[in-house]
Amino acid sequence: MTTPATRTDTCILAADRAGIDEAMHLILGGLPVAMPTETVYGLAADATSGEAVARIYAAKGRPSFNPLIVHVAGLEQAERIGILGETARALAARYWPGPLTLVMPLRADAGIASLVTAGLPTIALRASAHPVMQGVIAATGRPLAAPSANASGAISPTRAAHVLASLGGRIPLILDGGATAHGLESTIVAVDEGGLRLLRHGPISAEELGAGGLEAGPIEAPGQLASHYAPSKPLRLDASTAEPGEWLIGFGLVAGDVSLSRDGDLVEAAAKLFDLLHDGDQRAASRIAVAPIPEQGLGAAINDRLRRAAAPR
Numbered sequence: 001m002t003t004p005a006t007r008t009d010t011c012i013l014a015a016d017r018a019g020i021d022e023a024m025h026l027i028l029g030g031l032p033v034a035m036p037t038e039t040v041y042g043l044a045a046d047a048t049s050g051e052a053v054a055r056i057y058a059a060k061g062r063p064s065f066n067p068l069i070v071h072v073a074g075l076e077q078a079e080r081i082g083i084l085g086e087t088a089r090a091l092a093a094r095y096w097p098g099p100l101t102l103v104m105p106l107r108a109d110a111g112i113a114s115l116v117t118a119g120l121p122t123i124a125l126r127a128s129a130h131p132v133m134q135g136v137i138a139a140t141g142r143p144l145a146a147p148s149a150n151a152s153g154a155i156s157p158t159r160a161a162h163v164l165a166s167l168g169g170r171i172p173l174i175l176d177g178g179a180t181a182h183g184l185e186s187t188i189v190a191v192d193e194g195g196l197r198l199l200r201h202g203p204i205s206a207e208e209l210g211a212g213g214l215e216a217g218p219i220e221a222p223g224q225l226a227s228h229y230a231p232s233k234p235l236r237l238d239a240s241t242a243e244p245g246e247w248l249i250g251f252g253l254v255a256g257d258v259s260l261s262r263d264g265d266l267v268e269a270a271a272k273l274f275d276l277l278h279d280g281d282q283r284a285a286s287r288i289a290v291a292p293i294p295e296q297g298l299g300a301a302i303n304d305r306l307r308r309a310a311a312p313r
């Protein structure tokens with residue numbers, strides 16, 4: 001195991017005014033903080049900063065990038081980030097704040113880091129009913145990306161002690177707000193022209209959504225979601241120089257046409273990954289090449305995504 005750059009002592013504070021203030025300072029400084037929601041504890045970071053979001057992945061040791069849920073204060077903030085249709089508004093009016101996540105098209109001017117959506121044109125939004133999550137959103141004025149606050153592969157934490165056992169030494173702060181009410185992640189529903197699709201079971205059941213006059217289609221298993229952005233052009237990995245017709249995305253000593261990080265910083269590289277893949281797609285070159293990325297820390301997740309993007313389709 002390599003020691004992540006963010007390794008630090010983990011402090012646990014009561015989720016009172018002073019605790020929320022401390023969380024605000026850390027989050028505005030680009031660090032992730034664990035805090036309760038009504039479902040499970042989340043590891044929250046500023047969704048407008050790619051580097052802050054990269055530090056969520058670094059702390060969790062997650063071997064791949066998946067789109068994350070963004071927590072908002074309510075409908076007004078959601079409207080600035082996503083495009084809500086009538087159905088999404090009706091669901092938000094009925095279930096927010098609460099354990100319901102809505103997946104909808106992302107606004108072009110949302111200002112959300114591309115690592116949050118893993119490059120997708122859609123975004124998952126939820127307004128938590130928990131006063132601590134609400135308090136930190138209000139204090140920072142930022143939308144917060146927050147997956148469950150556990151190391152990759154571990155079960156979701158419902159108490160501060162669970163977070164400490166899983167992420168102790170890897171995050172600066174846990175706000176202790178006691179045990180969570182549901183202990184189960186939020187229900188996720190995609191809302192698009194096709195209607196409603198239940199993407200994840202959760203505290204609000206399919207029956208309940210149906211009883212609200214809203215028709216739930218078949219459940220999509222998370223693994224089957226078309227939730228992975230890949231460039232439309234062929235992608236060559238481990239390239240130290242560009243071949244004719246290639247747009248080279250560099251890293252470290254491989255300069256390239258553009259660079260994920262000239263300093264070889266994996267947090268910076270993760271933050272830029274999807275932006276530079278989109279950018280490469282838009283260039284005149286017919287193919288994209290990417291410099292070698294070390295398979296350590298966040299590099300594993302970066303390489304996982306690059307290998308998927310390079311796989312024949």
Ligand code: TXA
Binds near residue numbers: 041122149185
């Ligand atoms: O209860 C919860 O929802 C917790 C607490 C902390 O709020 N959060 C949580 O977040 O479970 P996260 O980021 O682990 O959930 C991500 C789920 C994944 O299954 C992902 O595929 C789905 O949300 N998701 C996120 N954005 C999506 C998108 N644009 N399209 C489809 N699915 C999306």
Ligand code: MG
Binds near residue numbers: 147148156
């Ligand atoms: Mg989880």
